[in-house]
Amino acid sequence: MGVVAAQVPLGTALTGSAVTLAGLRIAFPAPRRREPPFTAVDGVDLEVATGEFVAIVGPTGCGKSTLLNAAAGLLVPSAGRVAIFGEPLAGLNRRAGYLFQADALLPWRTALDNVAVGLEVAGVPTGEARARARGWLDRVGLAAFLQRYPHMLSGGQRKRVGLAQVLIRDPEILLMDEPFGPLDALTRQFMGNLLLELWGAARKAVLFVTHDLEEAIALADRVVIMGAGPAARIIGEWRVELPRPRDIAEVRLEPDFHRLYRDIWSTLRDEVAKTYARGEGPL
Amino acid sequence: MTRPKLLALRVAVAVVLIAMWHVGSTVRIPAGVVSAKAVFPLDPFFFSTPLAVFERTWRDFASGVIWYHLGVTLLETVLAFVIGAVGGVLIGFWFARQHTVAAVFDPYVKAANALPRVVLAPIFALWLGLGIWSKVALGVTLVFFIVFFNVYQGVKEVSPTVLANARMLGMSERQLLRHVYWPSALTWVFSSLHTAVGFALVGAVVGEYLGSAAGLGYRIQQAEGVFDVAGVFSGMLVLAVFVILIDAGVSAIENRLLAWRPAAVAERP
Ligand SMILES: Nc1ncnc2c1ncn2[C@@H]1O[C@H](COP(=O)(O)OP(=O)(O)O)[C@@H](O)[C@H]1O
Ligand SMILES: [Mg+2]
Numbered sequence A: 001m002g003v004v005a006a007q008v009p010l011g012t013a014l015t016g017s018a019v020t021l022a023g024l025r026i027a028f029p030a031p032r033r034r035e036p037p038f039t040a041v042d043g044v045d046l047e048v049a050t051g052e053f054v055a056i057v058g059p060t061g062c063g064k065s066t067l068l069n070a071a072a073g074l075l076v077p078s079a080g081r082v083a084i085f086g087e088p089l090a091g092l093n094r095r096a097g098y099l100f101q102a103d104a105l106l107p108w109r110t111a112l113d114n115v116a117v118g119l120e121v122a123g124v125p126t127g128e129a130r131a132r133a134r135g136w137l138d139r140v141g142l143a144a145f146l147q148r149y150p151h152m153l154s155g156g157q158r159k160r161v162g163l164a165q166v167l168i169r170d171p172e173i174l175l176m177d178e179p180f181g182p183l184d185a186l187t188r189q190f191m192g193n194l195l196l197e198l199w200g201a202a203r204k205a206v207l208f209v210t211h212d213l214e215e216a217i218a219l220a221d222r223v224v225i226m227g228a229g230p231a232a233r234i235i236g237e238w239r240v241e242l243p244r245p246r247d248i249a250e251v252r253l254e255p256d257f258h259r260l261y262r263d264i265w266s267t268l269r270d271e272v273a274k275t276y277a278r279g280e281g282p283l
Numbered sequence B: 001m002t003r004p005k006l007l008a009l010r011v012a013v014a015v016v017l018i019a020m021w022h023v024g025s026t027v028r029i030p031a032g033v034v035s036a037k038a039v040f041p042l043d044p045f046f047f048s049t050p051l052a053v054f055e056r057t058w059r060d061f062a063s064g065v066i067w068y069h070l071g072v073t074l075l076e077t078v079l080a081f082v083i084g085a086v087g088g089v090l091i092g093f094w095f096a097r098q099h100t101v102a103a104v105f106d107p108y109v110k111a112a113n114a115l116p117r118v119v120l121a122p123i124f125a126l127w128l129g130l131g132i133w134s135k136v137a138l139g140v141t142l143v144f145f146i147v148f149f150n151v152y153q154g155v156k157e158v159s160p161t162v163l164a165n166a167r168m169l170g171m172s173e174r175q176l177l178r179h180v181y182w183p184s185a186l187t188w189v190f191s192s193l194h195t196a197v198g199f200a201l202v203g204a205v206v207g208e209y210l211g212s213a214a215g216l217g218y219r220i221q222q223a224e225g226v227f228d229v230a231g232v233f234s235g236m237l238v239l240a241v242f243v244i245l246i247d248a249g250v251s252a253i254e255n256r257l258l259a260w261r262p263a264a265v266a267e268r269p
Helices: A064-072 A111-121 A126-139 A155-167 A185-202 A213-219 A255-277 B003-026 B050-063 B065-097 B099-114 B117-128 B132-156 B160-168 B173-210 B216-225 B229-257
Strands: A005-007 A017-028 A038-049 A053-057 A079-084 A096-099 A173-177 A205-210 A222-226 A234-240
Touching: A017 A064, A017 A205, A038 A064, A038 A205, A038 A234, A053 A213, A064 A079, A064 A096, A064 A173, A064 A205, A096 A155, A096 B160, A111 A126, A111 A155, A111 B173, A126 A155, A155 A185, A185 A213, A205 A213, A213 A222, A213 A255, A222 A255, A234 A255, B003 B050, B050 B065, B050 B229, B065 B099, B065 B132, B065 B173, B065 B216, B065 B229, B099 B132, B117 B132, B117 B173, B132 B173, B160 B173, B173 B216, B173 B229, B216 B229
Parallel strands: A053 A205, A053 A222, A096 A173, A173 A205
Antiparallel strands: A005 A234, A017 A038, A017 A079, A222 A234
């Protein structure tokens, strides 16, 4: 494994933790009464240090979005605790920006006004908010689409507007839920590099959800793998010590990248096999 | 379809219908075909003739008597619409945000809405007299419920993701109301605006018809009282043109305010 990939023990405490999830369980009430509640995730311990980029990878439906919602304060955990910069989270997480998996732009606002809205509601004068929004749309490559309404944009363009909308508020923590999901391979690379560039400049704590292991390794400082639900857990964590600054496309060609990828995969396979053997598999 | 072509087709429909009416009410079927005497397919006593109706309408406008009645009906319609819409928006918002209030009043709202409004007209006349306000009240009871239900729906149906996003972007409850709930409700209100304006007019005209001294409904009722069929049809013609003009105005406002909607939704059939 060498210096590149070192498997870290679960729940390692890091100094200067931005997000702490400890012993987290989230259960949803069953649609019908009398049935037991559905436990989406259980016993999740996860820390994101300040300035750290953590990627969560897991099969669809395992509870990745659920974890982000808990970190955002949109979901109250059934058990365990959420702390933000060491303080227990009560209500919404005001220090985080959240890029949602589903379409979340305001459909009645143009791209420009969607990006500006976060500043406007914070009391920034409209003129200044718009000027800064223009700058951000320029950075995500949408300078020519300022006046488009969301329904006139492609899925990928909407995601980029969403990214600008979140980043313009300069949150200390960034929660991203499969942000590059609907993008084509080239735009994905463009967006990945853009994200790394922006992150490199301002070193926010990032919790990045994806189902793409390669993307996770290419972007993150640490990759966290979740098992299949229900009651999904974290089944492994790997530190990614590839040098930065990285280029998403080129980093994939490095031998260390491959070694780490294979390593994670083999553990993942074993873990899934074990889960099946215990009869707790997704079936 | 291009606009001129559409317009031409629309005009063609009117021309064909009027031509059939004209022929039916002026050309007799010869004796022995359907009955012993020669008869009109559309007896002018019951159907009048297009020429007589147009002539009557022309005379009413030329002499100027109709303007006063049009003005009264327009005033009643506008008042009924504004009062009903403002009330519907305010109470719709209130109900949508206060679950207890909505739950408590739900059966009463449904019952009130199910009430046929015609039975209310005499009561309003009793309470408010035979002037414009009894007609306005009737229109309000129609407009209010349409707008109310649509605002309620609009506020309830805001996408949870959009709402969560707005919250995460730092919006307070008041800002949510202004930047999320209101625009969402507005789409629903507009989708019902054509119906609401139509009902405001219905309220006014029915109220006038049932008892008043002015307005288009009053004119129609007067003409009916003396079997003046041309007068009745003339009144309906004026009413129809009036509705089309108001509706065009609503469409113009709608297109300006709802430019953000996908064309498939914004385009009305
Ligand atoms: N509001 C809800 N009510 C009930 N079950 C839910 C709800 N939201 C999510 N779930 C369930 O929780 C599990 C995790 O969902 P989610 O976090 O969205 O998965 P993903 O990892 O794909 O983001 C899924 O099995 C889903 O069906
Ligand atoms: Mg998800």
